[in-house]
Amino acid sequence: xxxxxxxxxxxxxxxxxxxxxxxxxxxxxxxxxxxxxxxxxxxxxxxxxxxxxxxxxxxxxxxxxxxxxxxxxxxxxxxxxxxxxxxxxxxxxxxxxxxxxxxxxxxxxxxxxxxxxxxxxxxxxxxxxxxxxxxxxxxxxxxxxxxxxxxxxxxxxxxxxxxxxxxxxxxxxxxxxxxxxxxxxxxxxxxxxxxxxxx
Numbered sequence: 001x002x003x004x005x006x007x008x009x010x011x012x013x014x015x016x017x018x019x020x021x022x023x024x025x026x027x028x029x030x031x032x033x034x035x036x037x038x039x040x041x042x043x044x045x046x047x048x049x050x051x052x053x054x055x056x057x058x059x060x061x062x063x064x065x066x067x068x069x070x071x072x073x074x075x076x077x078x079x080x081x082x083x084x085x086x087x088x089x090x091x092x093x094x095x096x097x098x099x100x101x102x103x104x105x106x107x108x109x110x111x112x113x114x115x116x117x118x119x120x121x122x123x124x125x126x127x128x129x130x131x132x133x134x135x136x137x138x139x140x141x142x143x144x145x146x147x148x149x150x151x152x153x154x155x156x157x158x159x160x161x162x163x164x165x166x167x168x169x170x171x172x173x174x175x176x177x178x179x180x181x182x183x184x185x186x187x188x189x190x191x192x193x194x195x196x197x198x199x
Contacts, residue, residue, distance in 0.1 A: 010043050030043070039056060051075050054071045054102075058109060063112070068111065069117050072121065082094075092131055092135060096142070103140070116152075116153040119140065119150070123177060127173050133177070147188060157174050158175060
């Protein structure tokens with residue numbers, strides 16, 4: 001993605017901030033091409049545009065693990081908050097669409113699409129909100145993320161034995177997700193063409 005496209009994305013995001021006077025003033029400044037560092041510090045970061053921030057550091061090839069995780073956490077929260085006025089099913093659909101879109105953009109750049117971290121955040125959201133089991137798995141498979149990559153991510157999360165699941169009253173939440181993943185993989189094998197051409 002080039003700098004002009006990044007600037008256009010920021011412009012589009014700020015256009016929606018109709019009640020923010022500073023954002024509306026910034027739109028006037030964005031009529032001229034601005035360098036990538038200024039775009040990040042004076043616009044994307046200043047106005048908490050997490051998705052734009054992620055795109056900029058990806059474009060610049062700047063990798064900071066903690067920053068990437070912070071932006072993903074922010075991005076997910078912003079997406080949910082923007083659709084809270086909608087029915088639960090619409091919130092789920094909106095977040096899924098966002099994840100699939102970003103997954104398609106960043107899945108080949110693992111540093112900017114930290115699978116294990118994103119899966120963990122989404123499973124926390126899903127658990128807290130009482131969403132259907134398998135929602136996160138189905139979302140990831142739509143990108144598509146391979147079963148093997150997801151198995152690695154879920155296995156690591158299970159082995160971490162984080163206390164948050166006990167605190168949420170769902171100590172086996174990840175075990176259930178891992179079981180659903182294995183079931184999905186078996187079904188995938190049943191429907192996939194065999195190597196020798198036999199069905």
